Amino acid sequence: MTSQLKTMLLLALLSGIIIVMGGALGGRTGIIIALGLALLMNVGSYWYSDKIVLSMYQAQELSPSDAPALHAMVEDLAATAGIPKPRICVIPEDAPNAFATGRDPEHGVVAVTQGIMRLLSPEELKGVLAHEIGHIANRDILIQTVAGVMGSAIVSIANMMQFAAIFGGNRSEGEGGGSGFLGGILMALLAPIAAGIIQMAISRSREYLADDTGARLCGQPLALAGALGKLQSWSRQIPMRRGNATTAEMFIVAPLFGGGMANLFSTHPPIEERIARLQQMARAR
Numbered sequence: 547m548t549s550q551l552k553t554m555l556l557l558a559l560l561s562g563i564i565i566v567m568g569g570a571l572g573g574r575t576g577i578i579i580a581l582g583l584a585l586l587m588n589v590g591s592y593w594y595s596d597k598i599v600l601s602m603y604q605a606q607e608l609s610p611s612d613a614p615a616l617h618a619m620v621e622d623l624a625a626t627a628g629i630p631k632p633r634i635c636v637i638p639e640d641a642p643n644a645f646a647t648g649r650d651p652e653h654g655v656v657a658v659t660q661g662i663m664r665l666l667s668p669e670e671l672k673g674v675l676a677h678e679i680g681h682i683a684n685r686d687i688l689i690q691t692v693a694g695v696m697g698s699a700i701v702s703i704a705n706m707m708q709f710a711a712i713f714g715g716n717r718s719e720g721e722g723g724g725s726g727f728l729g730g731i732l733m734a735l736l737a738p739i740a741a742g743i744i745q746m747a748i749s750r751s752r753e754y755l756a757d758d759t760g761a762r763l764c765g766q767p768l769a770l771a772g773a774l775g776k777l778q779s780w781s782r783q784i785p786m787r788r789g790n791a792t793t794a795e796m797f798i799v800a801p802l803f804g805g806g807m808a809n810l811f812s813t814h815p816p817i818e819e820r821i822a823r824l825q826q827m828a829r830a831r
Contacts, residue, residue, distance in 0.1 A: 559744055563700055563737055596647040596655050599796065603788050605635035605657050616663070619672045620656060620679070626763050627683040632656045641784040642666070642777050645796040646678035647687060654682040665780060666773050673760060673770030674777075677798055680759030686752045690795070693745045700741040707734040749795045749813040757820055761827050771824035774799065778817040 610617040616634060624631045632646070632654035642662035648654040656678045658671075666674065681687070708731060761767035777799040794800045795813035 563741060563744075593649060596649070596653060599645075599647050599793055600635060600655065600657065602793065603637045603639070603657070605637045608634045608636050615668070616658075616671075616675075619668075619675050623672070623676050623679045623763050627679050627759075629654065629679070629683050632679065632682055634658075636660060636663075639786055639788065641786045642780050643786065643797045643799055644674050644678055645793075645798065646681040647796065648682060649687055650685065651682050654679075656682075661780070661784065662777070665776055667769075669766055669769040670773035670776065672764050673766060673773050674798055676764035677756050677760030677770060679763060680756040681752070684752065684755055684759060686756065689752065690749065693748050697738075697741045697745050701738045704734040704738050707731075746795075746813050750815045753814050754820070754823065757824060758827070761824055767824040767827040767831070771821045771828075774817050774821055774824075 608616065613634065613636075620634055621631050629651040632648065632651075633656070635655060635657040637643075637657055637659045639659040640661040641659055642665045644656070644658045644662055646654065646656050656675060658674070662674065663671065757770065761770055764770065781799050799817065800814040
């Protein structure tokens with residue numbers, strides 16, 4: 547299954563949860579109320595996402611004279627991807643990492659830490675930049691925002707369902723009602739967890755797609771694979787001083803790692819799997 551198809555199916559699953567929960571709470575009215583609340587909560591963060599996250603990490607924009615080689619790489623990759631050249635920012639962090647932000651390709655930003663520029667070879671750094679430009683070209687900020695709106699709607703409906711179940715509003719046989727006290731409470735508790743898992747699965751599918759896109763843009767899948775290996779090793783040793791768990795999904799390598807059940811709640815696929823896919827791409831060339 548391709549990453550694009552998987553993303554569509556996961557978004558459809560989120561939509562299905564909203565429809566079921568909205569119907570149980572109050573039919574079409576419940577769905578409209580929840581989606582309206584979610585849009586209000588998320589539209590601002592989408593529109594100003596670049597300013598918010600860049601400020602959080604104290605990122606500073608780099609001019610072409612500050613980093614001519616870096617600008618040349620980004621310009622070449624953006625031209626290959628067919629998008630405007632993104633702005634480039636540096637984050638004052640020793641932890642090697644990078645992310646992309648911006649609500650659309652016309653407002654794209656690629657941010658790299660000081661640590662990643664010291665750690666990686668030029669070829670590996672270009673692979674990382676290609677991955678981030680892949681996120682911009684694939685409009686992943688928009689897709690994650692849509693998923694966030696749906697997830698927020700589910701949480702809003704869950705909160706309303708708990709209130710309705712506790713105070714008896716869900717015991718009647720009105721429009722979409724009748725789920726009962728216990729059923730309402732269970733759905734209200736479990737649906738947000740399911741939505742969170744689905745959102746993280748969407749994030750993982752977009753990481754795979756950005757790896758594929760980045761490898762094609764830079765023409766060196768093994769360079770990106772080598773960069774991922776180094777980043778995983780060093781990010782475990784050097785934590786982000788300004789790291790925030792809510793922004794972990796933005797980075798090329800998640801600041802936190804886990805195994806077992808934690809993989810369900812990971813915003814990134816296992817690095818080993820990403821490297822193996824890139825190695826397979828290189829063999830197929």
